[in-house]
Amino acid sequence: GVKPKESKVDVLIVGAGPAGLMAAAWMAHCGISARIVEKRNTKIFTGQADGLNSRTIEIFDSLGFSDRVWKESNHMQEICMWNPNAEGVIHRSDRIPDTVVGISRYQQCVLNQSRIERWFIDNIKKYSSKNSNNAISVERGILPESLVIDESKVEDDDAYPVTVALRTLTEEEATPVQAATASKSAASDGLFRSNLVQDDDEADLLRKSQSRPGTKEIVHAKYVIGCDGARSWTRRALGLELEGEATDYIWGVMDIIPITDFPDIRHRCAVHSAENGSLMVIPRENRIVRLYIQLKEVVPDASGRADRSKITPDLIFRAAQKILAPYKLDYEYCDWWTAYQIGQRVGNSYDVHNRVFLAGDAVHTHSPKAGQGMNVSMQDTFNLGWKVALVLKGICKREILATYQSERRRIAQDLIEFDHKFSRLFSGRPAKDLVDAEGIDMEEFKRAFMRGNLFASGMQVDYGPSNLVVKSGNWRELGDRSEKSAKLLTKAKIADDKFAKKQALATGIPVGKRLASFKVVSQADARPWHLQERLKSDGRFRIVLFAGKILSPQQKARVDRFCAKLDAPESFLRRITPADKAIDSVIDVLTIHASPRKDTELLRDFPDILHPFDQHLGWDYTKVYADDVSYHEGFGNAYKNYGVDKEKGCVVVLRPDHYVAWVGDIDDFEDMESYFEGCMRLPAVSAAQDVGIVVETVSS
Numbered sequence: 001g002v003k004p005k006e007s008k009v010d011v012l013i014v015g016a017g018p019a020g021l022m023a024a025a026w027m028a029h030c031g032i033s034a035r036i037v038e039k040r041n042t043k044i045f046t047g048q049a050d051g052l053n054s055r056t057i058e059i060f061d062s063l064g065f066s067d068r069v070w071k072e073s074n075h076m077q078e079i080c081m082w083n084p085n086a087e088g089v090i091h092r093s094d095r096i097p098d099t100v101v102g103i104s105r106y107q108q109c110v111l112n113q114s115r116i117e118r119w120f121i122d123n124i125k126k127y128s129s130k131n132s133n134n135a136i137s138v139e140r141g142i143l144p145e146s147l148v149i150d151e152s153k154v155e156d157d158d159a160y161p162v163t164v165a166l167r168t169l170t171e172e173e174a175t176p177v178q179a180a181t182a183s184k185s186a187a188s189d190g191l192f193r194s195n196l197v198q199d200d201d202e203a204d205l206l207r208k209s210q211s212r213p214g215t216k217e218i219v220h221a222k223y224v225i226g227c228d229g230a231r232s233w234t235r236r237a238l239g240l241e242l243e244g245e246a247t248d249y250i251w252g253v254m255d256i257i258p259i260t261d262f263p264d265i266r267h268r269c270a271v272h273s274a275e276n277g278s279l280m281v282i283p284r285e286n287r288i289v290r291l292y293i294q295l296k297e298v299v300p301d302a303s304g305r306a307d308r309s310k311i312t313p314d315l316i317f318r319a320a321q322k323i324l325a326p327y328k329l330d331y332e333y334c335d336w337w338t339a340y341q342i343g344q345r346v347g348n349s350y351d352v353h354n355r356v357f358l359a360g361d362a363v364h365t366h367s368p369k370a371g372q373g374m375n376v377s378m379q380d381t382f383n384l385g386w387k388v389a390l391v392l393k394g395i396c397k398r399e400i401l402a403t404y405q406s407e408r409r410r411i412a413q414d415l416i417e418f419d420h421k422f423s424r425l426f427s428g429r430p431a432k433d434l435v436d437a438e439g440i441d442m443e444e445f446k447r448a449f450m451r452g453n454l455f456a457s458g459m460q461v462d463y464g465p466s467n468l469v470v471k472s473g474n475w476r477e478l479g480d481r482s483e484k485s486a487k488l489l490t491k492a493k494i495a496d497d498k499f500a501k502k503q504a505l506a507t508g509i510p511v512g513k514r515l516a517s518f519k520v521v522s523q524a525d526a527r528p529w530h531l532q533e534r535l536k537s538d539g540r541f542r543i544v545l546f547a548g549k550i551l552s553p554q555q556k557a558r559v560d561r562f563c564a565k566l567d568a569p570e571s572f573l574r575r576i577t578p579a580d581k582a583i584d585s586v587i588d589v590l591t592i593h594a595s596p597r598k599d600t601e602l603l604r605d606f607p608d609i610l611h612p613f614d615q616h617l618g619w620d621y622t623k624v625y626a627d628d629v630s631y632h633e634g635f636g637n638a639y640k641n642y643g644v645d646k647e648k649g650c651v652v653v654l655r656p657d658h659y660v661a662w663v664g665d666i667d668d669f670e671d672m673e674s675y676f677e678g679c680m681r682l683p684a685v686s687a688a689q690d691v692g693i694v695v696e697t698v699s700s
């Protein structure tokens with residue numbers, strides 16, 4: 001036959017669900033050449049996941065589309081618990097806040113997955129067109145057929161060690177089979193398309209691929225990211241597996257506009273009936289309400305799969321009516337429904353040779369109860385994408401890629417463990433009284449729910465020590481191994497004490513967690529900003545200098561010394577910044593000081609490096625902030641909330657995904673430099689001298 005076309009690309013992403021789109025977003029924001037292929041011929045329009053946790057919305061803000069989510073979604077404020085009373089009739093037993101109070105400036109909200117995919121597609125198009133010649137758009141109706149890794153090339157930075165054969169599908173092949181058979185009420189009708197998806201352009205309805213069905217292409221890629229869902233082809237092609245719980249739960253899900261006298265239908269509810277099972281109510285945008293029901297009557301057969309033909313919307317709905325009785329529940333409009341079977345499993349490995357990665361449902365599956373599927377999947381590639389991008393740009397060492405598995409696999413394991421406990425509590429029958437040992441204690445359920453909410457917010461994520469995160473080691477584990485000498489243990493303890501001292505400089509900025517946000521006031525124009533608004537996802541590391549009371553002469557002297565080192569030709573900042581790029585193009589330096597804003601002057605009190613000068617653009621007015629009151633938005637109390645001393649200040653290094661990498665004293669410059677030496681490909685100092693920079697003139 002005809003010889004297939006061959007091409008090269010830095011990153012090939014397989015699957016355009018939430019995880020794949022997040023990976024593509026990083027490539028777009030970092031200007032990396034990437035392609036994203038998807039077997040479906042259209043984006044999805046209804047159904048699937050809908051919960052967005054606080055951390056996900058913070059991430060969307062850093063990419064530039066949280067405003068659209070915030071406007072269109074339903075904001076969840078309260079969770080109501082419904083349980084049987086002494087007579088076995090359900091009643092409201094508790095109300096708790098939906099999002100743990102004070103944890104983020106965003107609260108959990110719900111919105112259709114299709115809308116989120118829409119905004120990703122727009123955002124990827126916008127940034128990839130801006131940052132490279134290579135606009136990234138989802139190539140639909142394309143299926144990978146083989147994947148081969150050339151092991152002899154995996155350590156070579158310039159090589160394309162992964163070869164993937166792609167085939168363009170026929171129209172029928174690219175049309176997704178509905179998870180559940182269509183019913184008259186389940187089909188999306190004109191109502192949905194007219195009022196929800198006004199900006200889903202017609203092009204999304206068409207098959208995107210330009211090539212004829214059956215056309216083949218051989219792609220040579222430096223990296224491949226498999227985001228192709230729970231039945232991942234990439235995972236199978238790599239010979240990797242999901243491990244865990246063998247039994248699959250079957251969930252019925254319905255998106256309806258309810259007609260009901262149940263008083264809490266616009267609250268998120270967990271309803272335990274005495275004998276008829278449990279149900280979750282999720283109030284959604286546009287009058288829609290989602291009901292989740294675990295279908296206990298439908299059990300998998302010997303092959304492990306349930307007989308889907310037995311599951312109908314009527315069956316799901318009748319189960320819901322029974323649970324909510326004596327309240328009445330009916331509907332005329334059903335937007336979407338499904339029944340899906342899901343086990344609690346985690347991938348045994350997340351990558352092969354750090355060249356092919358798996359993310360999202362491809363490496364973890366669990367119940368939809370905590371609304372985590374889409375969030376954790378997007379957060380996987382939010383963790384991975386910038387690492388791949390910065391390695392490709394030659395900024396970071398390839399070793400950092402190993403942290404993807406070490407950081408994210410633990411999150412999936414925690415999630416599965418949590419989901420396991422939570423599902424049991426959710427699906428069990430409520431205890432009739434204190435001696436009913438088989439029943440579920442509702443107080444225990446409430447406590448688990450509260451803990452679950454903290455976990456589900458995404459804020460608990462705490463990455464362990466690595467070449468990207470400097471914190472105390474695991475000396476306790478070392479101590480268990482008796483053959484390890486006391487020497488090792490002592491060394492580890494010293495490192496631990498050293499770290500504890502550093503962490504004490506910023507008690508509200510735990511190393512390994514994402515930086516929390518408080519308001520600070522711009523020194524140049526008095527505008528209040530949430531600090532997180534200044535942390536865009538553009539692939540830059542950040543140094544946040546808590547300069548303290550800059551008007552005190554001793555403190556100013558310390559800040560000046562720090563800045564002189566930072567500005568010196570041999571500093572890591574100068575060495576890592578390409579000669580033709582602005583000084584803040586790889587590492588962005590932000591300053592928050594603690595002197596009264598009105599007594600302080602940007603140009604007089606802060607060294608140039610903190611507000612760099614550009615001969616075409618003048619001074620940069622966007623980098624220095626005061627921890628002070630604003631005219632209209634109160635006082636953020638940043639130093640207090642971050643636990644930083646106003647006299648001493650401190651320095652914080654953030655990774656491009658806003659996780660805290662390093663905390664130290666303003667005088668700890670060398671220690672901070674060694675952080676960057678650990679993860680970046682810094683040109684040697686002598687190389688800088690070779691190009692004619694005279695080091696001696698710096699210190700004055």
Ligand code: FAD
Pocket residue numbers: 014015016017018019020037038039040047048049050051113142143144179227228229230231232233234253338340359360361362368371372373374377378
């Ligand atoms: P997915 O969203 O599954 O995306 C994978 C993408 O890869 C898909 O677009 C798929 O078409 C594509 N793909 C697959 N194989 C290939 C291939 N070989 N080549 C190219 N492309 C491929 N979560 C909830 O929280 N609540 C719910 O009610 C809920 N309902 C769901 C119902 C269904 C039918 C499904 C499938 C999932 C549901 N989920 C639900 C889970 C939620 O949608 C996922 O957790 C989330 O979308 C994970 O994102 P992902 O990008 O990892 O995977």
